[in-house]
Amino acid sequence: AQSVSQHNHHVILSEAASLELGCNYSYGGTVNLFWYVQYPGQHLQLLLKYFSGDPLVKGIKGFEAEFIKSKFSFNLRKPSVQWSDTAEYFCAVMEDTDKLIFGTGTRLQVFP
């Protein structure tokens, strides 16, 4: 069965530090890849997605992710984090169905 691994469970950074959150998936076929974010007290919302084409995708709020097929990875990056980026981040994979498989999430805390 398809699985998604997020290696960092809890990340603590100071403002202006760079961020990289790891995501690996197990499926070898065509996948659609997503990062969702959940700010404290808010709905889960889409940060960015990859379907095909340029493996470097840009999302909202300065986030980007790179799809590396050979490594089954879709890591999330941001060059300089802000206090407002404090949230929980979820990587998700969609196979050839409409269903998403989520990773366990990474809790990011950014201190001023």
Place this chain on the structure above:
Amino acid sequence: DVKVTQSSRYLVKRTGEKVFLECVQDMDHENMFWYRQDPGLGLRLIYFSYDVKMKEKGDIPEGYSVSREKKERFSLILESASTNQTSMYLCASSLAAASGSHEQYFGPGTRLTVT
């Protein structure tokens, strides 16, 4: 703007009670989903519906059932609530994948406590 609403933000029920969680979406989406979110476990799919009266089990359907009588409404039912069903329940909806859009839109969640 897509809107997914859930009937309650917080719910407290007793063990053995029948519990209904309601979800409504206003964007004519074909697909609707129920997840539970637990710390350290991420989101796990309970049930999925791709059309009215159609349903498919997700990864953790035991102890749950669902109902979709109208396109906009998807209900999650706990036939006999147990303490291990204490969790955050999230509803989501999306267009069918054939449309080319795969984004799921989430509701605010219902935090259910079973005592």
